[in-house]
Amino acid sequence: QLQLVESGGGLVQPGGSLRLSCAVSGATLDLVAIGWFRQAPGKEREGAVCISSSGGSTNYADSVKGRFTISRDDAKNTVYLQMNSLKPEDTAVYYCAAGGGGPGLHVCYLDERYGEYDYWGQGTQVTISS
Numbered sequence: 001q002l003q004l005v006e007s008g009g010g011l012v013q014p015g016g017s018l019r020l021s022c023a024v025s026g027a028t029l030d031l032v033a034i035g036w037f038r039q040a041p042g043k044e045r046e047g048a049v050c051i052s053s054s055g056g057s058t059n060y061a062d063s064v065k066g067r068f069t070i071s072r073d074d075a076k077n078t079v080y081l082q083m084n085s086l087k088p089e090d091t092a093v094y095y096c097a098a099g100g101g102g103p104g105l106h107v108c109y110l111d112e113r114y115g116e117y118d119y120w121g122q123g124t125q126v127t128i129s130s
Contacts, residue, residue: 001026002024002025002026002027002032002098002119003024003025003026003119004022004023004024004025004096004097004098004119004120004121005022005023005025005121005122006020006021006022006094006095006096006121006122006123006124007020007021007023007124008020008021008124009094009124009125009126009127010125010126010127011127011128011129012086012126012127012128013128013129013130014086014087014088014128014129014130015085015086016086016128017082017083017084017085017086018083018086018126019080019081019082019083020036020080020081020083020094020096020124020126021078021079021080021081022034022036022078022079022080022081022096022121023076023077023078024077024078024079024098025077027098028074028077029053029055029072029074029077029079030053030054030055030074030103030104031053031102031103032053032098032099032100033050033051033052033053033098033099033100033105033107033108033109033115033117034050034051034070034072034079034096034097034098034099034108035047035048035049035050035051035096035097035099035108035109035110035112035115035117036048036049036050036068036070036079036081036094036095036096036097037094037095037096037097037112037117038090038092038093038094038095038126039092039093039095039123040089040091040092041091041092043092045095045112046061046110047061047109047110047111047112047115048060048061048063048064048068048081048094048110049061049064049068049070049081049110050070050099050108050109050110050115051070051071051072051079051108052105052106052107052108053102053103053104053105053108054103054104054105054106055072055074056106057105057106057107057108058070058108059107059108059109059110061110063089064083064090067083067084067085067086068081068082068083068084069081069082069084070082079096081094081096083126086126086128087128088128088129089128090126090128091126091127091128091129092126093123093124093125093126094123094124094125094126095120095121095122095123095124096120096121097112097117097118097119097120097121098117098118098119098120099115099116099117099118100115100116100117100118
């Protein structure tokens with residue numbers, strides 16, 4: 001069974017950086033799209049960034065474009081989210097999720113239903129505060 005485990009969350013000051021990790025087991029990364037989603041207090045969960053199963057395509061929400069970078073290490077079967085220039089509004093629980101579609105695809109979606117993200121991690125808290 002496919003499982004995802006996030007790590008790397010914490011408390012940082014505005015303008016700081018964090019790197020989140022999503023360790024995947026039960027499937028190799030070339031078979032699934034991986035998305036990072038976040039849910040702020042009192043708000044709906046939203047897609048932040050994703051990477052396609054091919055690894056060649058990414059998709060960023062406007063709110064994080066230019067500040068967040070997604071990458072993956074196929075040897076470690078792990079996806080990373082580098083977050084720079086963090087703002088208080090980035091405060092949220094961050095989840096990684098594995099989506100459908102199959103191997104070798106060059107597209108991923110930030111909508112969790114359209115992207116068929118059926119497997120989710122437990123989430124990691126990111127708090128941006130001075």
